[in-house]
Amino acid sequence: NAGVTQTPKFRVLKTGQSMTLLCAQDMNHEYMYWYRQDPGMGLRLIHYSVGEGTTAKGEVPDGYNVSRLKKQNFLLGLESAAPSQTSVYFCASTLRGVSNEQFFGPGTRLTVL
Amino acid sequence: TQLLEQSPQFLSIQEGENLTVYCNSSSVFSSLQWYRQEPGEGPVLLVTVVTGGEVKKLKRLTFQFGDARKDSSLHITAAQPGDTGLYLCAGIAGGTSYGKLTFGQGTILTVHP
Numbered sequence: 001n002a003g004v005t006q007t008p009k010f011r012v013l014k015t016g017q018s019m020t021l022l023c024a025q026d027m028n029h030e031y032m033y034w035y036r037q038d039p040g041m042g043l044r045l046i047h048y049s050v051g052e053g054t055t056a057k058g059e060v061p062d063g064y065n066v067s068r069l070k071k072q073n074f075l076l077g078l079e080s081a082a083p084s085q086t087s088v089y090f091c092a093s094t095l096r097g098v099s100n101e102q103f104f105g106p107g108t109r110l111t112v113l
Numbered sequence: 114t115q116l117l118e119q120s121p122q123f124l125s126i127q128e129g130e131n132l133t134v135y136c137n138s139s140s141v142f143s144s145l146q147w148y149r150q151e152p153g154e155g156p157v158l159l160v161t162v163v164t165g166g167e168v169k170k171l172k173r174l175t176f177q178f179g180d181a182r183k184d185s186s187l188h189i190t191a192a193q194p195g196d197t198g199l200y201l202c203a204g205i206a207g208g209t210s211y212g213k214l215t216f217g218q219g220t221i222l223t224v225h226p
Contacts, residue, residue, distance in 0.1 A: 043156070104155025
């Protein structure tokens with residue numbers, strides 16, 4: 001039982017490049033979330049999903065897209081990376097209707113030059 | 114948009130001292146959570162408080178939810194170096210929130226031996 005895993009752990013991009021961050025969970029959780037964490041700003045919700053095939057915008061969705069084709073996977077895409085997207089990205093999941101405890105992955109540190 | 118103001122942002126104390134971290138909002142939350150985050154890892158849930166006025170204890174940590182469910186506090190008694198880390202409060206709105214969390218900015222706690 002690996003919990004929530006994220007790939008990759010680190011990445012450096014040049015402005016304008018694209019990439020996809022992968023999140024996988026093996027706990028059969030319905031709800032999944034993508035956050036970004038910046039110094040002094042806590043975690044901010046980018047996008048979330050309440051089930052396979054569904055996605056919705058969070059607090060800071062601009063510049064990001066997501067997809068949830070399988071229940072266990074939630075992908076975060078950056079189509080044209082900008083320096084403002086330099087951050088640490090966390091994926092989380094939770095079991096619908098239970099304690100609302102979110103289980104977080106270890107994070108992806110992204111630097112956009 | 115619901116906001117959570119967390120204070121202080123930084124706390125540096127000696128082993129054995131007591132401390133309190135505050136989390137305040139002008140909005141009502143259906144529940145409030147406290148997470149702890151170690152460097153290079155994702156946040157891990159410490160506690161969830163649900164009822165106004167609720168007090169929960171976890172060893173040397175005491176969590177309180179305000180009567181109006183707009184604020185919360187975390188008190189640590191006789192802090193130890195192992196308590197060092199980032200503490201985050203997070204609120205869950207009422208209604209159909211899909212478990213979405215609104216995070217405070219976080220408190221970086223350093224306990225010196």
